[in-house]
Amino acid sequence: GQSLEQPSEVTAVEGAIVQINCTYQTSGFYGLSWYQQHDGGAPTFLSYNALDGLEETGRFSSFLSRSDSYGYLLLQELQMKDSASYFCAVNSAGNQGGKLIFGQGTELSVKP
Amino acid sequence: DAGVIQSPRHEVTEMGQEVTLRCKPISGHDYLFWYRQTMMRGLELLIYFNNNVPIDDSGMPEDRFSAKMPNASFSTLKIQPSEPRDSAVYFCASSGTGGTQYFGPGTRLLVL
Numbered sequence: 001g002q003s004l005e006q007p008s009e010v011t012a013v014e015g016a017i018v019q020i021n022c023t024y025q026t027s028g029f030y031g032l033s034w035y036q037q038h039d040g041g042a043p044t045f046l047s048y049n050a051l052d053g054l055e056e057t058g059r060f061s062s063f064l065s066r067s068d069s070y071g072y073l074l075l076q077e078l079q080m081k082d083s084a085s086y087f088c089a090v091n092s093a094g095n096q097g098g099k100l101i102f103g104q105g106t107e108l109s110v111k112p
Numbered sequence: 113d114a115g116v117i118q119s120p121r122h123e124v125t126e127m128g129q130e131v132t133l134r135c136k137p138i139s140g141h142d143y144l145f146w147y148r149q150t151m152m153r154g155l156e157l158l159i160y161f162n163n164n165v166p167i168d169d170s171g172m173p174e175d176r177f178s179a180k181m182p183n184a185s186f187s188t189l190k191i192q193p194s195e196p197r198d199s200a201v202y203f204c205a206s207s208g209t210g211g212t213q214y215f216g217p218g219t220r221l222l223v224l
Contacts (some may be wrong), residue, residue, distance in 0.1 A: 031211070042215040044202060045156070087155065091211065099145075099168065100213060101153040 002026045004103035006088055011109045012078055020073045020106045022088035030091040032064050032071045033100060038084045046073070046086075075108070083110045116216035124222045130192040133219045136185055137206030145213060146179055146189050147203040150220050155203075161187065186196045 004024045012018040022032065031050040035043040047055055048090035049064035049071060061074040075082055085105040117136040125131055138143045142155045145160040159169040172179070174194070181187040191198055198221050205213040 033212075042217050043205075044215070045212045048212065093168075099157065099160060101157070104154045 002090075002092065002101055003064070004088055004090060004101065006086075006103045007105045008104065009107040011111060012076055013111050014080060015075050016078050017074065018078060018089065020086050020108070022071045022073075022103055024069050024088070024090050024103075026092045026101060028092040029066065029069075029089075030093070032062070032092065033089045034060075034062055034073045035087045035089060035102075036084050037087065037105070042058075043087060045072050073104075076108050079080070080110050083108060116206055116214055117206055118202075118219050119218035120219060122220045122222075124224065125194055126224050127195055128193045129223075130190065131194045131198075131221060131223075133202050133204075133221070134191040135187045135189070135204030135216060137140060137204070138208075138214055139185070139206045140164070141214075142184070142204035143204040143207045143213075144181060144187050145207075146187070147205065147215075148200045149203060149218075151199045158189070194221075196223045199223050 006022045007089040021070050032066045033048045034038045047062040049055055049062050052064055052066055054063045064071040085107050087102050087105045089102045091098040092101050119134045142163050147155055149155045155192040158171045159179045160167055161181045176190055179189045201218045201220050203215050203218045205215045207213045
């Protein structure tokens with residue numbers, strides 16, 4: 001089967017750093033994406049890792065280790081507006097359009 | 113660009129009725145995806161198209177669900193007959209060769 005595991009919820013305070021982990025087991029792997037979804041909204045793309053290592057985009061960074069089937073999203077200088085659900089997703093099909101398999105999502109609550 | 117457009121944004125219907133959800137992808141994108149999101153099952157891929165051709169419909173729950181893409185700028189997801197367990201948020205997403213998926217605002221469906 002194909003599965004992605006991530007924590008169901010994480011709580012942190014404003015200004016802190018939080019790491020959301022994702023482990024995956026899929027029949028194919030071409031890359032790991034992260035999406036953010038606010039309550040009542042649509043998922044929006046945050047980052048993508050096809051190769052091992054760290055990708056940095058402003059306050060957000062994403063890491064991938066393909067040998068460990070593991071990745072994480074790192075959020076720094078947390079703000080209240082970062083309270084949302086975060087999904088990791090594996091591109092398992094390899095075509096350029098990117099069929100994605102999503103994890104169940106991690107609900108991040110940022111407290112003052 | 114206006115982004116992915118979905119209609120209606122909300123739909124309330126009675127069990128047994130036909131429901132049609134509509135999606136206009138981002139111009140130039142050649143992949144289109146239909147997802148369903150519920151608390152219990154998370155974000156599930158139902159079907160996706162490449163250049164208007166269905167590629168993978170393994171996520172379509174049963175024969176009551178059907179999807180079409182008659183041209184590059186329009187797709188429909190139809191449920192006939194609808195059942196209360198179909199109540200969910202249905203998202204359409206599109207992507208180009210870069211692979212990043214852009215989601216529409218979703219259709220919130222409630223079947224009574």
